[in-house]
Amino acid sequence: MVKILTISTHSRVEFIDITGDIERVAKELGVKSGICWMFVPHTTAGITINEGADPSVQSDIINQLDKIVPLHGDYHHLEGNSAAHIKASLIGCSDLVFIEDGRLKLGTWQSIYFCEFDGPRTRRLMVKITQQ
Numbered sequence: 001m002v003k004i005l006t007i008s009t010h011s012r013v014e015f016i017d018i019t020g021d022i023e024r025v026a027k028e029l030g031v032k033s034g035i036c037w038m039f040v041p042h043t044t045a046g047i048t049i050n051e052g053a054d055p056s057v058q059s060d061i062i063n064q065l066d067k068i069v070p071l072h073g074d075y076h077h078l079e080g081n082s083a084a085h086i087k088a089s090l091i092g093c094s095d096l097v098f099i100e101d102g103r104l105k106l107g108t109w110q111s112i113y114f115c116e117f118d119g120p121r122t123r124r125l126m127v128k129i130t131q132q
């Protein structure tokens, strides 16, 4: 079974900490040991796992992505949001985390982030947990 989470984003580019949402899904399903698969079914958003302790890490990633992939550039895509598509491909649209003893096995400083690159929008995140 795939669980769909709805995520409302509020800015054009934004990282949203969804660690608590994923933990809730794992708890609801009562999985003690397994793999949590997360998939973003969008072409201008992504998902990543990175430091959750210092919020400047997220803003540093966002600012550096803006330098690598400027909003306006020599793009041909008619919709005008090529930068968002490129950032989404760089970050990726899926991730996974192991579950043991009913808990996400993230590193001490890790959090899970939904990455918006063309917001604000209402987004979806697919979550599937397979028991092992």
Ligand code: ZN
Pocket: 077, 079, 080, 081, 082, 085
């Ligand atoms: Zn587009």
